[in-house]
Amino acid sequence: MSSVAPPISTSSTAISIQPPAVTVDRGASTTLAVQAVAPVEGLGSWTIDVTYDAAVVTPTACTTAANTNSLCNRTFAANTIRIAGTATNGLVGTTALANITFQGVAVGTLRPVTVTVRDVTDPTGAPLLAVTSNGTITVK
Numbered sequence: 001m002s003s004v005a006p007p008i009s010t011s012s013t014a015i016s017i018q019p020p021a022v023t024v025d026r027g028a029s030t031t032l033a034v035q036a037v038a039p040v041e042g043l044g045s046w047t048i049d050v051t052y053d054a055a056v057v058t059p060t061a062c063t064t065a066a067n068t069n070s071l072c073n074r075t076f077a078a079n080t081i082r083i084a085g086t087a088t089n090g091l092v093g094t095t096a097l098a099n100i101t102f103q104g105v106a107v108g109t110l111r112p113v114t115v116t117v118r119d120v121t122d123p124t125g126a127p128l129l130a131v132t133s134n135g136t137i138t139v140k
Contacts, residue, residue, distance in 0.1 A: 011039030013120055013128050015048060017113050017135025018096075024104040026139055029060060032113060033096040034083055042090020044123035046097060047082070049116040054079040056108035056139050061101040067091070072098045090123035104139035111137050 014037040024030040034050060036043055052059070059081055064070035070085030083098045117130040 011041060011122070011128060012131055013038055013043055014131045014133070015046075015097075015115050015117055015120070016133035017050070017115060019135070020133065021110075021136045021138075023138045023140055024057075024102070026104045026107055029101050029103045030137070031099050031101045032135060032137075034098045034100065034115065035094060036091065036097050037094050038091045039122070039128060040092075041122045041124075042092050043087060043095075043120065043128070044090050044125065045084075045086045045119065045121045047084045047118040047120075048097065049076070049118060050081045050083065050100065051079050051112075051114045051116065052081075052102065052137070053108065053111040056104070056106050056111050057102040057137055058105050059100055060103050062098055064098050065091075065095055067095075068097070070097065072100070074100070088123065102137060104137075106139060108139050111139075113137055 062072035076082035113135040
């Protein structure tokens with residue numbers, strides 16, 4: 001018995017850090033959203049890594065969208081947060097998949113907050129193309 005993989009969708013989803021640039025005082029906190037703009041057929045599942053400069057900021061909290069089965073592991077790796085989830089009926093429109101709170105720990109110049117999409121599918125399991133937009137944090 002063989003299984004057939006779902007066809008790759010020609011639609012794409014946009015995954016971005018919002019707002020795209022923030023400045024935070026050392027010792028203060030700021031929250032960034034990992035935002036998805038879903039295609040017409042919806043966003044069914046996702047696995048996304050967010051990397052940051054651990055010498056400049058520390059993630060102190062990560063919450064996921066209430067209308068999904070999602071997890072946010074802010075200790076996935078030394079400088080990586082993993083967000084994974086599903087939405088059985090698919091997410092449509094613009095949705096914050098997660099909100100990550102960072103605390104500024106050391107003064108630094110502009111540092112990237114990078115989104116890497118490991119996997120995104122529509123509600124049927126068909127892979128979606130992903131377009132990403134990274135963000136930046138400056139600690140003053």
